[in-house]
Amino acid sequence: MHAVPPLEGSAVGSAPEVPEAPEALERDLRRVDIHPDFWYPLAWSREVKRGKAHGVRFAGEPIVLVRTESGAVFALEDRCAHRQVPLHGGVVDGESIRCCYHGWTYDCTGRCIDVPYLGRERLPNGVRSYPCREVEGLIFVFPGNAALAETVALPVMNAASDPKYKTRRFGREVACHYSFMHENLMDMNHQFLHRKQMGQMRARSLGRRRGEGWVEVDYTFARMEGQQPVGEAIIFGQSRQGASGNDKDVMTIRTEYPYQTLRIVNSSKTVVMDLWIVYVPLDAEQRTNRTFGLLSIRRPGVGVLLDIAWPLLVWFTERIFKEDRWIVEREQEAHDRQGADWNHEVFPVINELRSLLRESGAAERAAAPTGPYHRRIPIEVVTQTQHEAGARPVLRTAAAATEVLQGSDE
């Protein structure tokens, strides 16, 4: 029952107290900042009310989101050019924001358009503005080089806008580096952590694929013991317990930098669950993140059943997420105490993911990315996969990402 291919040059068996040799030469992943030249959600639309300002943070940068009286949203650095106090304490005045302290006023471009006690001919410069878009109930900001914003696509959240699905929006702060979140979700062997919620399940990895800026892996699952949990039953509309075909569902987890998705496709090749999630660093050290997730469940034939069962699903997923949050915060604590990444990873999928996150991240912090964003060199390939039931090298492309496989997890 070993779904994992032989380890390429693995250090399994080496002393556990020193990091892997190859890792030691690489950057510590937990110190790799997220790349700023992407669109990141910084708030839910409902958090930014008409005529109000709302303060958020991206990797330590304070940013104010302003919804003007016309309902438009803009994003500025959250400090008055005058005395550096947060603009989110200010007053929305038509289409502009007025600092609460001495009344300096800024428009949506960050230009200072009024200082009540100063002539207009002598107005000071203003503050930085950020490209800002509102999609699917999320307010996205482009915190990096604004000149690139138009060239970088907003993420696609398929199911969330499809009436055949019901979507739960959730999010919370988690006290860890975003990379722990990606690794947590992608390594389905971790569902031992959720044994109380899910029973004893065993994941089987079917294969992994990698392309430019992304990596993905497929799993099926087999129940070892215990009952099918209610939350799982909601997702699939019926108990699959005892059925010989309980390993026909396939879960595909994909990190397409900087976002992550988890999709479950059933034996009818229907996407029954589609999770889109991103982990936005809050502090400058990027040791905390705010998670924004959209969890879409396909409505069954009688759609109202899903609505009735929804509170159970919420309860079930909250339990799962609580366990995940607990463990990744323990990982961050260990890193803080050990001062380095001592992880002894033996699962090739995760080592692939780590490599992707390291290569896709920002340059070293000392040299902050001020110039244009240098596109990363595409990784043409794709990797070898072996698994128990017929291990053989496979070459796959992104287009083949949602094959029909089998399995289930949170």
Added chain:
Amino acid sequence: MHAVPPLEGSAVGSAPEVPEAPEALERDLRRVDIHPDFWYPLAWSREVKRGKAHGVRFAGEPIVLVRTESGAVFALEDRCAHRQVPLHGGVVDGESIRCCYHGWTYDCTGRCIDVPYLGRERLPNGVRSYPCREVEGLIFVFPGNAALAETVALPVMNAASDPKYKTRRFGREVACHYSFMHENLMDMNHQFLHRKQMGQMRARSLGRRRGEGWVEVDYTFARMEGQQPVGEAIIFGQSRQGASGNDKDVMTIRTEYPYQTLRIVNSSKTVVMDLWIVYVPLDAEQRTNRTFGLLSIRRPGVGVLLDIAWPLLVWFTERIFKEDRWIVEREQEAHDRQGADWNHEVFPVINELRSLLRESGAAERAAAPTGPYHRRIPIEVVTQTQHEAGARPVLRTAAAATEVLQGSDE
């Protein structure tokens, strides 16, 4: 309506993200320690009860205030010479203080006069004592060079001892450098912050003056919209709303290092309000301070009316101070995050004040002031003032500080 004179060499228009060039060459004001060779109140008299000890701090130095059985107050460093534990946990014994741990005993000069298990001929040295005075319900300590204490005057608090006034004593801890407090009070353009309490008022600066160790500025005020607040009415005894003469009151704000005063003189040249206030650093980094203020309001003809209205005044001033505290703590937070003073000050009065605070402060922290206090070179002048209604250079002296002008603020 620009009450501010043209800016002398102002950097208005420069990039907001870098500090002003002249500032960059000067010491960061937020790192200038307050000068210790002055009298600072460290507690209210009522906080130090007869036969009790009370622990306070000045810029990180722990100090114990002891009120002996005879009622006298003395001040020592708040640590036993033996095992460094705070003396404020000890027992007042006649005119001395006995450490709570092993009973070492100190008199008002800090001399150790008893160790219960040691012969008197072998008593160890004691602890440092501080010059200490009790005035107007405040216990003042001279934390600097004690040899200078006799040569430095205690502050004058005129109205607090005058029966024609009723005085409110207030104080609180504020998590910011003392300089933010001085700047907050002196820049009356900040009353936009108090728009909910005060309505829309506009300050007009009439002129500023500077001498050795002090700077002051006069304002009048015009109500732009809204009702006269109750607190303001209490101070002036009647509504001035709608009266053509509602700009005849003059507010003068003065920093006479290290104290600050705010006086309002009405059209009859009577001081209707007199605030004395000081901001005493608590921690070694001087990022917190404890404020001690005496707010004196002139009693109206029927004195009892003021007593009846007093709770309203307390409520009003508490609201104002709460807003001020919030904003200066945000200023300190910005400084902590930015690591430097990015303020982009455009108001000459405040730049004058900053210059005064910088010059009057202690020497760089590395070289602690151990020798005698070198008197600062007097700044003979006085500055130029221009305002809309007849800008012309004026030369003023401290004696002319309370001219009849108009206006009101907190």
Added chain:
Amino acid sequence: MHAVPPLEGSAVGSAPEVPEAPEALERDLRRVDIHPDFWYPLAWSREVKRGKAHGVRFAGEPIVLVRTESGAVFALEDRCAHRQVPLHGGVVDGESIRCCYHGWTYDCTGRCIDVPYLGRERLPNGVRSYPCREVEGLIFVFPGNAALAETVALPVMNAASDPKYKTRRFGREVACHYSFMHENLMDMNHQFLHRKQMGQMRARSLGRRRGEGWVEVDYTFARMEGQQPVGEAIIFGQSRQGASGNDKDVMTIRTEYPYQTLRIVNSSKTVVMDLWIVYVPLDAEQRTNRTFGLLSIRRPGVGVLLDIAWPLLVWFTERIFKEDRWIVEREQEAHDRQGADWNHEVFPVINELRSLLRESGAAERAAAPTGPYHRRIPIEVVTQTQHEAGARPVLRTAAAATEVLQGSDE
């Protein structure tokens, strides 16, 4: 009334603000780490339930104590070799512990015996294990060089296993270096601190002795004023107030590195009270410790009386310990602020103790003790003692430690 002998080269009379000259050349005792090559209790037996894991710390090292299904206890470093998360969140599985995250499994030697998704032939190395013993309701761990564990004796706790005594087990976290705890207990002049609980007592030191790895001192006590407290009466079974023989009891306090004992022997040469206590550092800086104490009181003729009075004794000792905790935490605070040990110790017993703790402690932190533990050079002697009633040099040995003297303290 000076029980203390003349100070050998004492700096009494020197300026209190600088450390003693000899101290300045020595290591700062408050930065001397406890020596790891001893047995330290890390938990009470009752805290580690059958089939459960329990996380503890020794000087910053996370350690997991596991009680297997058979009831045996073992100790491992509290981090999974895989992703460094704490094993104490895991699942006890027979005689092994399974990490909660991905199910990696370790036996009592720390060897990894299962990774559910990996072949047994490719199992990674495991984690560090610690020698572990369970004695008298305490779980002892040997955190240093495991090769030495067999050569180092577990501490002897005489009275706790003797039915003639009733024993109270107590413990708490205290935010100070362990050395402050030793000094607090050994310097009985500190009972001025407990004047509210104990009345005015005066300690008289009869003499001190020192040998290899230990130092001890004898005291008698005289009541100066006030009532005998109830807690004290419980210990002695009757009021000794007013009796001419109220100075016949002798208290002996001994630090036998790293443990401490306090015994009271009455005029019939019976040990009426026997305290065994140790202070285990929790954090890497060793600025906090967890105290484990066994307080044994000899049962009176009618044994049930002690049981009836027990709640009073608990209350009494809790009050005493609360005062002690408060003061030693103030000592640590002073050290943190002053950055060095400014203590001005005049009591030779304590200077002897400090010397013992300094010599017995671990090597400098930079050079962690990795090699075998070098036995400390024995200090043959023994010291001079003088006291009021017939001061004369005495030579004593450890065998003479429990002489019949008089007195009482916590």
